[in-house]
Amino acid sequence: MNEFEIDKRAVRRAFSRAAHDYDTAAVLQREICTRMLERLDYIKQQPARMLDVGSGTGWGTRQLAQRYPSAQVVALDMALGMLNMAREQSSWWRKLFSGRQQSHVCADVEALPLAANSMDMVWSNLTLQWCNDLPATLRGLHDILKTDGLLMFSTFGPDTLKELRSAFHSVDGNSHVNRFIDMHDIGDMLMHGGFTEPVMDMEIITLTYNDVKTVMQDLRNIGAHNATAGRAQGMMGKAAWQNVIEGYERYRREGKLPATFEIIYGHAWKPQPEATTSGAQIIQTSFKL
Secondary structure, X not given: OOOOOXXXXXXXXXXXXXXXXXXXXXXXXXXXXXXXXXHHHHOOOOOXXXXXXXXXXXXXXXXXXXXXXXXXXXXXXXXXXHHHHHHHHHHHHHHXXXXXXXXXXXXXXXXXOOOOOOEEEEEEEOOHHHOOOHHHHHHHHHHHEEEEEEEEEEEEOOOOOHHHHHHHHXXXXXXXXXXXXXXXHHHHHHHHOOOEEEEEEEEEEEEEEOOHHHHHHHHHHOOOOOOEOXXXXXXXXHHXXXXXXXXXXXXXXXXXXXXXXXXXXXXXXXXXXXXXXXXXXXXXXXXXX
């Protein structure tokens, strides 16, 4: 097993446990979601049916439903605790806003239980970094989109939590921070997955903290535990933890410790099927043996 392979059961447990307090802690997630929503102003599409992948407690789902009041929005998350919280929130939200009822599906984006050509738009805010096979995941999202359908997403890039990764580096040989994929590699994956006109860009967002303990607590509060196969089993010793603190302290500037997040944004379209000179459509199909 690859040391950076994601333990999906650990991820599911962590996010379910974090669901109750998630909205209070998820400041970065909401900010990125808001910036993604602003990008929709430049996209002239009125989807009838859309999927929110990694919907969490449903904050982004509700923003999408408000923007597209006539659309059916399907919220998908693999953490049942998150979906239960989303259902509670959507019950009162529907009393305030008209629109079609939201659907909630508990499933992993790497094993979508949805029909091919069933969605006009797929939206995903900070979820794709939890995938073990991103190329296959993108192909799966391509399959469920209708022709001319849109995929819009955000995810973390390689410089995310670089200070924390560096602080842990000298402590032991275990993986302590997830591995994140470069923006250009994701663009290539989109093209190979059948998408067209991919648009990729990146920005750096830096949060500041008073101490390392607060950095770690913030990550726990949003369910962002280290869930890699190569993570240490059991508690870290006092001496090792002190080494981590000292390593992180090297980054202190103006009295604060930074936590860097490289945010990757992307969107791409599912094109019309290719056609031969006789007009017959060419449909590419892949098989798993």
